[in-house]
Amino acid sequence: MAEVRAEIAANVWQVVAEEGQMVAEGDEIVILESMKMEIPVVTETPGVVREIHVKPEDVVQEGDLIAIIDES
Amino acid sequence: MTDDRSRPVSHEGGDVHEWGPLVDDLAGRRERATGMGGDDLVERQHSLGKLTVRERLEMLVDPGTFVEFGMLADHMDAGMGDRYLAADGCITGVGDIDGRRVAIAAYDFTVMAGSMGAVGEDKVSRMRELALRQRIPMVWLLDSAGARISSQSGSTFAGMGALFREQVSMSGVVPMVAAMLGHCAAGTAYIPALADFVPMVKGTSSMALGGRHLVKAAVGEDVTEEEMGGSAVHTKISGVADLEVADDRECLAVVRRYLSFFPSNNTERPLGRPTEDPVTRRVEELYAIVPTAPRRAYDMRKVVTAIVDDGDVLWMKPDWAKNLVTALAHIGGQAVGIVANQPMVLGGALDVNAADKAARFVWLCDAFNIPLVFLHDVPGFVVGSAVEKQGIIRHGAKMLFAVSEATVPKISVVMRKSYGAGYFVMNGLAYEADYIVTWPTAEIAVMGPDGAVAIIHRRTLEAVPEEERAAKRLELAEEIRHNIDPYVAAGHAKVDDVIDPADTRAAIARGLRVSRDKQVERPWRKHGVLPV
Numbered sequence: 183m184a185e186v187r188a189e190i191a192a193n194v195w196q197v198v199a200e201e202g203q204m205v206a207e208g209d210e211i212v213i214l215e216s217m218k219m220e221i222p223v224v225t226e227t228p229g230v231v232r233e234i235h236v237k238p239e240d241v242v243q244e245g246d247l248i249a250i251i252d253e254s
Numbered sequence: 255m256t257d258d259r260s261r262p263v264s265h266e267g268g269d270v271h272e273w274g275p276l277v278d279d280l281a282g283r284r285e286r287a288t289g290m291g292g293d294d295l296v297e298r299q300h301s302l303g304k305l306t307v308r309e310r311l312e313m314l315v316d317p318g319t320f321v322e323f324g325m326l327a328d329h330m331d332a333g334m335g336d337r338y339l340a341a342d343g344c345i346t347g348v349g350d351i352d353g354r355r356v357a358i359a360a361y362d363f364t365v366m367a368g369s370m371g372a373v374g375e376d377k378v379s380r381m382r383e384l385a386l387r388q389r390i391p392m393v394w395l396l397d398s399a400g401a402r403i404s405s406q407s408g409s410t411f412a413g414m415g416a417l418f419r420e421q422v423s424m425s426g427v428v429p430m431v432a433a434m435l436g437h438c439a440a441g442t443a444y445i446p447a448l449a450d451f452v453p454m455v456k457g458t459s460s461m462a463l464g465g466r467h468l469v470k471a472a473v474g475e476d477v478t479e480e481e482m483g484g485s486a487v488h489t490k491i492s493g494v495a496d497l498e499v500a501d502d503r504e505c506l507a508v509v510r511r512y513l514s515f516f517p518s519n520n521t522e523r524p525l526g527r528p529t530e531d532p533v534t535r536r537v538e539e540l541y542a543i544v545p546t547a548p549r550r551a552y553d554m555r556k557v558v559t560a561i562v563d564d565g566d567v568l569w570m571k572p573d574w575a576k577n578l579v580t581a582l583a584h585i586g587g588q589a590v591g592i593v594a595n596q597p598m599v600l601g602g603a604l605d606v607n608a609a610d611k612a613a614r615f616v617w618l619c620d621a622f623n624i625p626l627v628f629l630h631d632v633p634g635f636v637v638g639s640a641v642e643k644q645g646i647i648r649h650g651a652k653m654l655f656a657v658s659e660a661t662v663p664k665i666s667v668v669m670r671k672s673y674g675a676g677y678f679v680m681n682g683l684a685y686e687a688d689y690i691v692t693w694p695t696a697e698i699a700v701m702g703p704d705g706a707v708a709i710i711h712r713r714t715l716e717a718v719p720e721e722e723r724a725a726k727r728l729e730l731a732e733e734i735r736h737n738i739d740p741y742v743a744a745g746h747a748k749v750d751d752v753i754d755p756a757d758t759r760a761a762i763a764r765g766l767r768v769s770r771d772k773q774v775e776r777p778w779r780k781h782g783v784l785p786v
Contacts, residue, residue, distance in 0.1 A: 190600050191638045217633040218671065218702040219601025220549045244640045 184227035186249040188242040192216030196238060199249070203231045211249045212236060229254040287325045287340045291364025299364050304436065304458055305502040307345055307362040310395050313506045314358070315349030322347040324377040331372070333406055339365050343398075344374035346381045348390075351510050354518055357385035361398035363436050368398030370441050375417065382420045389519035391429040393509060394445055397436030399465065417441075421448045426621035429516045433505050434495065437479045439465035450618055451570075452495040453508050454485035461488065461495075493574040493607060511568060515582045515589045516622050523623050524589035529563040533586040533763040536756040537561050544755065546695055548670055551597040554579050557629065557669075558592055561585070561759040567592075570615060575607035580615040585627070586763040591619035593680070594629035597670075603636045604676055609649040612679070613656035620656075625663035625769070627762055632676035633702065651785035653679040659782065661686075663769035665762050668692040668740070668749065674701055683748055688772060689765030691751045693758075696740035698749075703731040703738065710734075 192214035199211045206228045214221040233250045236242060262275035290296055290306060299306050305313070311320055327342045343365035348357050359378040361368035385392040424430060425448065432446035434454040443461040446452040454461075462469070462483035469475050469482065481487075488495035499505045517524050543556045559565045562583035570580040577600040581592045593612055595602035604612075619626050635641075635650050657664075657679055665688060666681045677698055681687050692698070699706075707715070707730045718726045743749045753761045 190603070190636060191640060215549075217601045217603040217636065218549065218673070218704070219597060219603070219633050220551060221601045222551060222598070244638075 183232070184225070184229065184251045184253055185247055186211050186223060186225050186251060188214065188223065188244055188246045188248055190214070190216050190221065191243050192221060192241075194236045194238050194240040194242060195220060197234060197236065198222075199231050199234065201231050201234055204254070205229065205231055205251065214242065223248055225249070225251050227251050227253050283326055286338070290340050290362055291366075295364035302458060303501065304363070304397070304455075306364065307360045307395065307397070310435065310502060310506060311345065311347075311349070311358065311360055313503060314393070314395070314509060315351060315356075316353065319350035320347050320358075321349070323380060324373075327373050327377060329371050329373060331404075333404065339371065341365070342371045342374035342377070343368050343402075344370070344377055346377040348381075348384065351391075351513050354390070354513075355388065356391045356393050356513065357381040357388070358393045358395070360395035361436075361442065363397040363399075366402065368396075368436065368442075369402035370398060370400060371402045379417065379420065382417075382424060385428050386424055389428055389521070391431065391513055391516070391518060392424065393430075393513075394432045394449065395506075396432055396434055396438045396442050396445060396461075397459075398438055398442040400438065400440040400442050418444055418448060421445065425450075426520055426617075428519045429513060429622060431509050431512060433509050434459040434461060434485075435502055435505060437465070439463070439468070443483070447494060451509075451512050452488075453497045453499050453505050453512075454488060454495045455502060455505050456485045456498050456500055458502075460484045489571070490573045493571060493611065496571050497569075498573065508568075512582070515568065515584075515624065520621055520623070526587045526589060527563070527584050529584065529587050531563045534760045537759050538756045540755045540758065544669065544695075548695070548697065551601065553598050554594045554596045554602075554629065554631065558583070558594055561762065562590075562592075563587065571611055575605070575611040577602055577605065578608035578612055580611060582624075585759065586766065588766055589624050590627050590762075590766070591615060591624045592627045592629065595632040595676075595680070597631050600636065601633055602631050602671070603633050604650065604653070604679065605636045605641060606644045606646055606649040609635075609646075609653040609679070613649075613652045616653075616656040616660050620660035620662050623662055625665065625766055626660060626681070627765075628664070628666045628681040630666060630668040630672040630677065630680045630696075631670045632673065632680055633671050634673040634676040648785050650675060650679065655782065655785055657681055657685050661772065661774040661776075663688050663766060663772050665765035665769070666690040667753075667758055667762065668696040668698060669755070670695045670697060671702075672696065672698045674699075686774065688769035689761075690749050691753045691761050691765075692740040692743065692749050693755050694740060694752060696743070696749075696752075697738045698740070698743050699738045703734040706734045707731045 195215040196213040205225050208224050210222045210224050212223050229251045232252045235247050262279055296306055323346050329339045329342050343362050345360045348355050359381050430449040431451045432449035438461045460479040460483040466479055485498040489498040537560050539560045544552050558581055568582040577596050579594040579596050664681050683690050711730050740752050744752050
């Protein structure tokens, strides 16, 4: 199990992945919006997306949990 | 010590030219030294996936150029009895890398775990002296458990430590490289911390202030060397090391490659490297790599690779503070240091580690007369309570300090965003930028439109009914955005030109050409007071 966390305080702009989806290392899970930029949040672990903890327009702080990946 | 070998002595009266036994004896002593810690320990070194110190030296320097100093050294410690320590655990000498001399100290793990003994350290001290006197780079090959601890040494420690002070005085005078080829603790962990470039071999190398056993005794933590100070820790989290490499061979190759960008000392210029790659080459790939949509991210490394000679880049600290890219490359045959924002990570915003990484890299290039190229795409420094607690102001000031101080040619290309202090630390015009150009997509301003609206028009917005507020905010932002325009900057001649992105390589080369004999006078001072 691997956790994907926010690296910066931001608004959630888009949720790209879906729960249950297979993802490879480097795949986008959500896209945040902060500092005038779209900031893709990617998984460093390949596997299956078990849980996504955010939805569009949520506000996340640095370190907040965004998703949980079951490692494959 | 070596007294188990009695020295043959010639006798008067017989053959007075009896050289044979003397020469044989000498050859035997030399052979014993080259045997390092003996066959068993050499085999063990190999079984760990490591090369021996002599194999490493062969790979590091041009064939046949190594001149060894102190091969016949031994520990000379009466307390250690008859034990023989080949070269006292550290091989020192001078060899050529691509035809240029470097001083080398290479620790031998097969001899008492490469521990730092008194004689071995005298040898290393001699190399530091030689490197400074000859003004040539110094390379350490580190595979050493640290200081040789004996029960007698005690408070004789009061006189120790000159090695670090001497290393500090070398800093910025001659290039220093510390290659991490084994588990290094304490003494041998500070050597890399004071060196300019630190590659680490994955799996077999580590550095930590205290080794595993000391850590267990001192703080009760049970941790492996790899977990505590392996290459993953230092190249991804702490930022102490520069580069993770797969094995000894790759490590030694990258040491040679790194030094190829540098002059032998701070009074010389980098050699440069001839290339067939035309300096006026149009880089039309950039149209596909970089989106004109300002909020859209892309991989800055592709931009760097596209514009430099032959696509050949040495990334520095590529796995740490990835929101900023630092790299050594050549443009038009001339060595350059590239500092570039990375929109893929944190939107390219600067945080404490990115500022640290940039400052350090700028100081490195400036010390050795390597011109700097800044590629701007930075929304600014990250703001908020989290980064304030990390000391973002202090770290940001450090980058500002380094860029302000640097007197090498400094070229800037503003590709897209360059906001606030982000513009300054990326070598804005006021930072003695020698040539600063923008793309048509450039946005230079104290802050972005949304932030500006929130500050300038806060009262106006509060007066508007809530349901109309969002629309009003957009309208006001649009007004501000209208004035954030590269042609406003160019119209005031606050940038030197606006260029077609495909001409970026040629523009940088022009900048380097017009600034090559740059001279800067500053008021005398001992040194600035660094915000670190």
